[in-house]
Amino acid sequence: MRKMLLAVLSRVLQSPAAAAAAAKPASRVMVASRNYADFANEATFEIKKCDLHRLEEGPSTTTVMTREEGLKYYKTMQSIRRMELKADQLYKQKIIRGFCHLYDGQEACCVGIEAAIKPTDHVITAYRAHGFTYTRGVPIREILTELTGRKGGCAKGKGGSMHMYAKNFYGGNGIVGAQVPLGAGIALACKYFGKNEICMALYGDGAANQGQIFETFNMAALWKLPCIFVCENNRYGMGTSVERAAASTDYYRRGDFIPGLRVDGMDVLCVREATKFAAEHCRSGKGPIVMELQTYRYHGHSMSDPGISYRTREEIQEVRSKSDPITLLKDRMVNNNLASIEELKDIDVAVRKEIEEAAQFATTDPEPPLEELCHHIYFNEPPFEVRGPNQWISYKSTS
Amino acid sequence: MAVAVAVLRHLAPLGPRIPPHGCAGGRLLQHRRGLRLSAAAAIQVTVRDALNQALDEELERDERVFLLGEEVAQYDGAYKISRGLWKKYGDKRVIDTPISEMGFAGIAVGAAMAGLRPVCEFMTFNFSMQAIDQVINSAAKTCYMSAGLIGVPIVFRGPNGASAGVAAQHSQCFAAWYGHCPGLKVVSPWSAEDAKGLLKAAIRDDNPVVMLENELLYGVPFEMSEQAQSKDFVIPIGKAKIEKQGTHITLVSHSRLVGHCLEAASVLAKEGVECEVINMRTIRPMDIEAVEASIMKTNHLITVEGGWPQFGVGAEICARIMEGPAFNYLDAPAVRVTGTDVPMPYAKNLEDNSVPQVKDIIFAVKKVLNV
Numbered sequence: 001m002r003k004m005l006l007a008v009l010s011r012v013l014q015s016p017a018a019a020a021a022a023a024k025p026a027s028r029v030m031v032a033s034r035n036y037a038d039f040a041n042e043a044t045f046e047i048k049k050c051d052l053h054r055l056e057e058g059p060s061t062t063t064v065m066t067r068e069e070g071l072k073y074y075k076t077m078q079s080i081r082r083m084e085l086k087a088d089q090l091y092k093q094k095i096i097r098g099f100c101h102l103y104d105g106q107e108a109c110c111v112g113i114e115a116a117i118k119p120t121d122h123v124i125t126a127y128r129a130h131g132f133t134y135t136r137g138v139p140i141r142e143i144l145t146e147l148t149g150r151k152g153g154c155a156k157g158k159g160g161s162m163h164m165y166a167k168n169f170y171g172g173n174g175i176v177g178a179q180v181p182l183g184a185g186i187a188l189a190c191k192y193f194g195k196n197e198i199c200m201a202l203y204g205d206g207a208a209n210q211g212q213i214f215e216t217f218n219m220a221a222l223w224k225l226p227c228i229f230v231c232e233n234n235r236y237g238m239g240t241s242v243e244r245a246a247a248s249t250d251y252y253r254r255g256d257f258i259p260g261l262r263v264d265g266m267d268v269l270c271v272r273e274a275t276k277f278a279a280e281h282c283r284s285g286k287g288p289i290v291m292e293l294q295t296y297r298y299h300g301h302s303m304s305d306p307g308i309s310y311r312t313r314e315e316i317q318e319v320r321s322k323s324d325p326i327t328l329l330k331d332r333m334v335n336n337n338l339a340s341i342e343e344l345k346d347i348d349v350a351v352r353k354e355i356e357e358a359a360q361f362a363t364t365d366p367e368p369p370l371e372e373l374c375h376h377i378y379f380n381e382p383p384f385e386v387r388g389p390n391q392w393i394s395y396k397s398t399s
Numbered sequence: 400m401a402v403a404v405a406v407l408r409h410l411a412p413l414g415p416r417i418p419p420h421g422c423a424g425g426r427l428l429q430h431r432r433g434l435r436l437s438a439a440a441a442i443q444v445t446v447r448d449a450l451n452q453a454l455d456e457e458l459e460r461d462e463r464v465f466l467l468g469e470e471v472a473q474y475d476g477a478y479k480i481s482r483g484l485w486k487k488y489g490d491k492r493v494i495d496t497p498i499s500e501m502g503f504a505g506i507a508v509g510a511a512m513a514g515l516r517p518v519c520e521f522m523t524f525n526f527s528m529q530a531i532d533q534v535i536n537s538a539a540k541t542c543y544m545s546a547g548l549i550g551v552p553i554v555f556r557g558p559n560g561a562s563a564g565v566a567a568q569h570s571q572c573f574a575a576w577y578g579h580c581p582g583l584k585v586v587s588p589w590s591a592e593d594a595k596g597l598l599k600a601a602i603r604d605d606n607p608v609v610m611l612e613n614e615l616l617y618g619v620p621f622e623m624s625e626q627a628q629s630k631d632f633v634i635p636i637g638k639a640k641i642e643k644q645g646t647h648i649t650l651v652s653h654s655r656l657v658g659h660c661l662e663a664a665s666v667l668a669k670e671g672v673e674c675e676v677i678n679m680r681t682i683r684p685m686d687i688e689a690v691e692a693s694i695m696k697t698n699h700l701i702t703v704e705g706g707w708p709q710f711g712v713g714a715e716i717c718a719r720i721m722e723g724p725a726f727n728y729l730d731a732p733a734v735r736v737t738g739t740d741v742p743m744p745y746a747k748n749l750e751d752n753s754v755p756q757v758k759d760i761i762f763a764v765k766k767v768l769n770v
Binding site: 122124155156158159163165166170171172173174175178180181182183184185186187188189190192193199211212215216218219222223375376377378379380381384386391399 | 491497503504506514536544549582606
């Protein structure tokens, strides 16, 4: 009995390739069923302490993650990663046009945030929005189809990369910084309706220098709006490093009179705990709070930017090898017996398949019909005529 | 008759309100009582009071409606449009903002996206330029970009165009700027009924509406019919009104200059020229059919506006008339009367020559009709 157990354990601890090569199908099935029984249900993790601004206490430095949570975060982050890489591929094939700002490297931010808030809470971000569009409930297929500009896209092909929306997710906003006052307005509605909902208003290190953000900080603090201002600091605003753009790069302090946290944005659990803390702060009526997530994007600013003229390949490689959010989670899960490498690999395979199918749909779905051109100019409006490129061409607009 | 009363009022915008029984117009109204039953219940209401009533009624009718802007609450409004509302409805419904147009306009748009129905006041539309990105890119375009998922039921309102002696940075007309953009509705009231009916319609509309008021009209009383006094009185957005029927020439205008047109019309009537005066009421969507129908009757067109000529409201009307069925009915080229193409000067004599005067309209009519 013990010999068999040892044999099973040794197979589990071998490298995946060797184990796969060595094990016969029948024993692999036996190993798999024994593995599930052997996994821990949950584990406790130490997470980095957050830097605090105007706060006596911060989020907890330990957190419990269940196996189920871990698998969910892993699958979601991996889905976003592969979706963004697929978008890269489609863009290079010229099937996606215009602007395409990719989120790979930053997955822990949107996944950690979503893990800490409710579906009835609200989120608004800028143009690097594909990750949030997914975590807020839009299927991969609809995101990719929106990118390829087809009628099955989540905005029927009329929005594109920067304009994707969902219930309680207000985009996808193309004008840098404009989404922050919008987010505070959504928070004002949350307070007004009194249903204990909050709003996450995200912006980047580049947007952090926008004047309208400071106008928003002032009003949010004055009126105690339940708004979490989240600065996703990925170190570069397009081609300008934070040191060249900001007199103070302590973005978590830039809210001045608003308390702030600086969070390790590559660790999904750290983001989750910080968001839980911030959400509690808002829901308890204390007003807004700022959360700086220190993160990194592997791609350039957009698909037009190779991303290596203002930073070194070595830097990108170093982050990939030492701080990749998906690898961090994987290592944690495997080392704490929450999942096996095979299991996670199976998830990778399933994710790749889903992305491939979604991409297949996205490249074969037809473009929106021409009649769609002028629909939805207004909301809840009787049909009217819209002038085309000359006076003899007109379109019907319905809502 | 009501129109003549309004024109007389219009000449003294800063004067005291004249009570209905103490003037020639009022007496004539009483004289006609036997013939027009509705005249008995009509009252004089200033544009300011009409706007105040509209806000009060809509705040009462729908809990989601709220007002925000600089000085709207405790100061009772920079132009007293929101007088008494903060006292009645409190901090939640009437919100004083700091001087942060871009910020509070964005906050208002976000609130609208999340289900509220804000009325966002710009102290004048000159300041709206600081926030214009939120009006256009966040409010106007979102319904389209989201393929109808997210509506933005917001009203941006405030005084627009020339005032008196406030000089270049406080006198610009934004009708053409906002009228240019799909996704917005743009209304421009003249009379008290216009102001009340259009503001109520704007607040009830599920789309972003820009309401361009005029500071010089705020104190002007107009007759308000019994129908207009009702809490459910709304004027449909997108429909012009014929203020005066005529046969010789069509004068199309919006906002304050409608009054100038009516005055010009009354002077010209004495010389036998009958002008048809159209009050556009809405800039976008424009009721060009009303103008076309009028031209098919009068065969002549003059557009009258306070804004600058280049790319203005009048330019758009003329272009559309050329493209439509009414062109063949024109006996002369359409003509525009506009503000002078210059930043607004301060000195009174220069300012008077920077906005269309009644004499400029009369001159244009005579030129077009060759009389």
